[in-house]
Amino acid sequence: MHIDLEKLSFGHADSDTRVFEEFSHRIEGPGFNALFGPSGVGKTTLARIIAGEMNGFSGKVASSGLSRILYTYNLERLPDWSGIGEHFKAVTPTSQTGFLNELTRIFGLDPYLESRYAQLSLGQQNRANLTRYLVQDFDVLIMDESLANVDEGTKKDIILLVKKRFPDRLFLYISHNVVEVSRYCKNILVVRRPDKSPQILTVSGFDDMGEQEPERETLERIMLEMMNAS
Amino acid sequence: MLHKRIYQFLIVYAVGLSVLFLVKYGLNLSDYVIPPPKEVWITGQKYWLEYLREVLDTLSVAVFGHILSILLAAVVAVIGRLTNWVGSFIKMGAYNIQSYPIVAVAPIIFILFGDGIAARLLITVMICYFPLLLSFIGIFSEPVYHIEHFYTATHRLTWGLSLRIRVFENIAKLVTVISGSATVAMVGTIVAEFIAADDGIGYRIRIALYQSDLSKILTALFLIGICTSLYLLSLEYIGLRIRKRPGISAGSFS
Numbered sequence: 001m002h003i004d005l006e007k008l009s010f011g012h013a014d015s016d017t018r019v020f021e022e023f024s025h026r027i028e029g030p031g032f033n034a035l036f037g038p039s040g041v042g043k044t045t046l047a048r049i050i051a052g053e054m055n056g057f058s059g060k061v062a063s064s065g066l067s068r069i070l071y072t073y074n075l076e077r078l079p080d081w082s083g084i085g086e087h088f089k090a091v092t093p094t095s096q097t098g099f100l101n102e103l104t105r106i107f108g109l110d111p112y113l114e115s116r117y118a119q120l121s122l123g124q125q126n127r128a129n130l131t132r133y134l135v136q137d138f139d140v141l142i143m144d145e146s147l148a149n150v151d152e153g154t155k156k157d158i159i160l161l162v163k164k165r166f167p168d169r170l171f172l173y174i175s176h177n178v179v180e181v182s183r184y185c186k187n188i189l190v191v192r193r194p195d196k197s198p199q200i201l202t203v204s205g206f207d208d209m210g211e212q213e214p215e216r217e218t219l220e221r222i223m224l225e226m227m228n229a230s
Numbered sequence: 231m232l233h234k235r236i237y238q239f240l241i242v243y244a245v246g247l248s249v250l251f252l253v254k255y256g257l258n259l260s261d262y263v264i265p266p267p268k269e270v271w272i273t274g275q276k277y278w279l280e281y282l283r284e285v286l287d288t289l290s291v292a293v294f295g296h297i298l299s300i301l302l303a304a305v306v307a308v309i310g311r312l313t314n315w316v317g318s319f320i321k322m323g324a325y326n327i328q329s330y331p332i333v334a335v336a337p338i339i340f341i342l343f344g345d346g347i348a349a350r351l352l353i354t355v356m357i358c359y360f361p362l363l364l365s366f367i368g369i370f371s372e373p374v375y376h377i378e379h380f381y382t383a384t385h386r387l388t389w390g391l392s393l394r395i396r397v398f399e400n401i402a403k404l405v406t407v408i409s410g411s412a413t414v415a416m417v418g419t420i421v422a423e424f425i426a427a428d429d430g431i432g433y434r435i436r437i438a439l440y441q442s443d444l445s446k447i448l449t450a451l452f453l454i455g456i457c458t459s460l461y462l463l464s465l466e467y468i469g470l471r472i473r474k475r476p477g478i479s480a481g482s483f484s
Binding site: 051053070071072073075076077078079080081091129132133136 | 376379384386399
């Protein structure tokens with residue numbers, strides 16, 4: 001299971017700035033991987049190109065055994081004409097109903113199923129949005145700041161649940177939080193500016209599965225590697 | 231307690247009357263050109279009930295025409311967004327036709343339909359319809375990306391769902407557009423009656439104009455203002471109720 005990015009080039013139409021300059025990289029799956037890098041480096045652009053939601057680039061995105069790639073981001077909203085529970089039911093395949101109930105419980109959304117999306121806090125909104133993606137049929141899920149505004153404890157529960165539940169899927173987790181990326185991700189793809197070569201460097205993360213607490217030194221070493229790479 | 235819209239109208243009307251009487255006495259104009267306040271008052275007392283019936287007649291045509299034009303604009307805008315080329319064609323047609331003064335076509339309508347209710351209604355609908363259509367097309371064709379994204383990504387976005395999302399997210403804008411076009415409907419009906427009808431307050435104003443009776447015209451204008459304000463008030467009330475429905479977030483109105 002992998003995604004091959006071949007000679008990818010992209011620049012925004014309204015400026016001369018190049019985001020990607022003929023770079024190639026293989027993203028290996030399955031696992032919980034991260035796209036990491038400074039703001040404006042092209043993480044979201046790359047994610048949308050991989051998900052097939054963006055045109056205007058040159059090069060090729062090829063994948064093996066990955067037919068369904070979903071991309072979710074933290075600005076998404078659910079329509080406010082009914083409570084989030086009703087929305088979940090409407091988009092959840094029958095086979096996933098049990099998993100939906102488990103998700104809403106672990107995500108702390110059970111008391112709010114009657115609430116409209118706009119009535120939720122930012123963290124609850126992000127969890128509600130992620131919930132409906134997780135019950136879909138997917139091979140790859142790209143989570144762009146999907147757990148922003150979620151407290152550390154709940155974030156840990158969510159990530160560990162996702163990793164345990166979907167060991168055979170590929171996740172690309174976009175976040176600026178160095179600690180959580182270094183702790184939970186298997187491979188950290190550090191995206192760099194186009195004048196640097198290669199444009200993506202891979203750093204191995206701790207890949208916490210909830211079995212043992214990571215040692216402080218280990219995490220510090222990973223974080224240092226990430227910062228040096230970016 | 232009177233609503234501020236009624237207050238506003240009363241203030242504007244009082245200022246208008248004052249300016250008129252200032253001009254009359256400042257320039258020493260005859261009572262034939264601008265009648266004295268007492269005559270305006272007496273005429274008002276004598277004709278207000280008869281004119282009120284005419285204003286209500288006009289208002290009923292305006293409301294009916296307004297509703298028709300809203301329905302028509304909504305249907306055409308929905309059809310218009312089904313396919314790109316039909317949408318572009320309707321949009322282009324609406325822009326072009328809107329730039330043409332519909333009132334100029336009114337005589338043809340009166341020739342074809344006579345001076346009854348059909349002609350008045352048709353002119354009202356035509357005057358209201360095109361601005362509504364342009365607004366509706368704009369709203370119905372503008373994706374609400376952050377909501378539609380999930381449904382697009384999971385292949386669940388039907389045209390009905392996208393329409394529902396766009397209407398729901400723009401409900402405040404739609405209410406404003408519809409309220410705004412209510413005045414246009416009233417103006418359209420009065421203009422139609424003024425041109426050729428044999429009923430309604432526009433027709434009464436035309437007769438008063440032939441008689442050079444400014445008192446009657448001022449009485450008619452007062453009643454038109456009050457009744458139109460009340461109609462707008464009811465529309466705003468409906469809009470307010472819709473906005474206060476659960477689930478209509480404050481963000482929908484930014």
